Amino acid sequence: MISDACVYSYPLGSSSLRRMALEAKHLGFSRLVCANADFKAATPKEFEGRTTFEIYGVGIVRGAVIKAENFKDFQNQVKKYDSVPIVAVNAGDNAFNRSVLTSGRINILRNIDGAPKNAFDDVCAINARDRSVAVDIDLAPIIRRRGIARQKALTAYAEILKFQRKYGFMLTISTGARTYTQLRGVREIQNLCGLFGMTDEETLSALNSVSALLNPQNPVTVNPRDFAATVPADASFDDGEEIS
Numbered sequence: 001m002i003s004d005a006c007v008y009s010y011p012l013g014s015s016s017l018r019r020m021a022l023e024a025k026h027l028g029f030s031r032l033v034c035a036n037a038d039f040k041a042a043t044p045k046e047f048e049g050r051t052t053f054e055i056y057g058v059g060i061v062r063g064a065v066i067k068a069e070n071f072k073d074f075q076n077q078v079k080k081y082d083s084v085p086i087v088a089v090n091a092g093d094n095a096f097n098r099s100v101l102t103s104g105r106i107n108i109l110r111n112i113d114g115a116p117k118n119a120f121d122d123v124c125a126i127n128a129r130d131r132s133v134a135v136d137i138d139l140a141p142i143i144r145r146r147g148i149a150r151q152k153a154l155t156a157y158a159e160i161l162k163f164q165r166k167y168g169f170m171l172t173i174s175t176g177a178r179t180y181t182q183l184r185g186v187r188e189i190q191n192l193c194g195l196f197g198m199t200d201e202e203t204l205s206a207l208n209s210v211s212a213l214l215n216p217q218n219p220v221t222v223n224p225r226d227f228a229a230t231v232p233a234d235a236s237f238d239d240g241e242e243i244s
Contacts, residue, residue: 002186003031003210005108005136006063006088006174009042013178017042021055023180031210033063033086033174051085061085061214065110068092071099078105085214088136091115094124101127107213108172110136112160113153120160125167132216134170134209135160139184142192143175158196170213171206 004024009017017034024032036042039051039062047053051062063086068074074089074096081087088108089100093116100106101124109128112120112135120135128135137160141153164171173193177183184192186207193203 001030001059001211002028002204002207003033003172004029004175004177004183005033005086005134005172005210006035006065006110006138007032007177007183008036009034009178011038011041012036015178015180016044017060018044018055020177020180020183021058021060023183024058025056027183027185029058029183029186031059031061033061033210035063035065035088037064051083061210063088065090066106068096071096074100074103078103086210091119094119094121097124098127101131101133104131106133108134108136110138110174112136113138113141113156115156120163122163122167125163125169128169129167132170132213134172134213135164136172136174137193137198137206138174138176139189139192140174140176140182142195143182143184154196157193157198161197161202170209171202172209172213173203173206 007020009015009020020032034042040048043050044055053060062084064081064084066074066077066087066089068077068089078087086108087106088110089106090111091097091109091114097109097115097119101109127133137157142150145153160171173189175182175184189207190200190203
């Protein structure tokens with residue numbers, strides 16, 4: 001189930017969900033996660049009230065992206081999305097990321113390219129793996145930015161890839177498309193991800209991760225060597241400091 005983990009349709013974007021689904025089918029995608037805050041306004045009338053449905057053979061899943069100032073703000077916002085299948089949160093500083101990753105309330109940590117330096121570390125990586133939270137690779141900064149801004153995103157994703165290879169947490173890939181012309185095909189996505197060192201196989205695995213988020217398997221067994229190699233033996237991984 002090849003999936004784009006975050007798109008925005010009309011009225012946030014300029015293309016309807018029908019048009020985006022038709023283009024996604026042509027590009028070889030099986031699923032789109034639509035992150036419109038007002039999902040009802042984006043949903044065709046015959047699917048009103050549903051959080052998952054299918055258009056032209058492409059699955060549509062309701063998503064939500066939380067933009068929080070601090071962990072308390074996150075806690076207040078996330079209550080609104082209990083019935084939403086895929087909940088993502090924009091990354092913040094290290095303490096914020098540790099807290100949301102252990103909250104048990106999110107599926108995806110995204111916007112990692114916009115987070116402060118050292119916002120994602122070994123502790124975050126282990127928490128993401130153990131809580132089955134994916135880290136998103138948003139292609140929009142690579143496609144639409146230039147110069148230093150684009151290089152910053154590539155560097156951030158290369159760092160995330162190093163952590164992923166070491167600890168094995170999930171990655172997702174999104175385009176953030178707001179019109180059908182901003183969707184990308186699998187081959188082009190593989191080429192874009194290759195710019196920061198991701199292999200074709202790793203890219204395909206990330207494109208399939210939404211399925212695992214929707215259908216979680218048994219909890220991952222932690223390898224004790226991971227703990228010993230990265231932090232002191234008495235360190236805690238679930239005590240992310242809340243930001244007030």
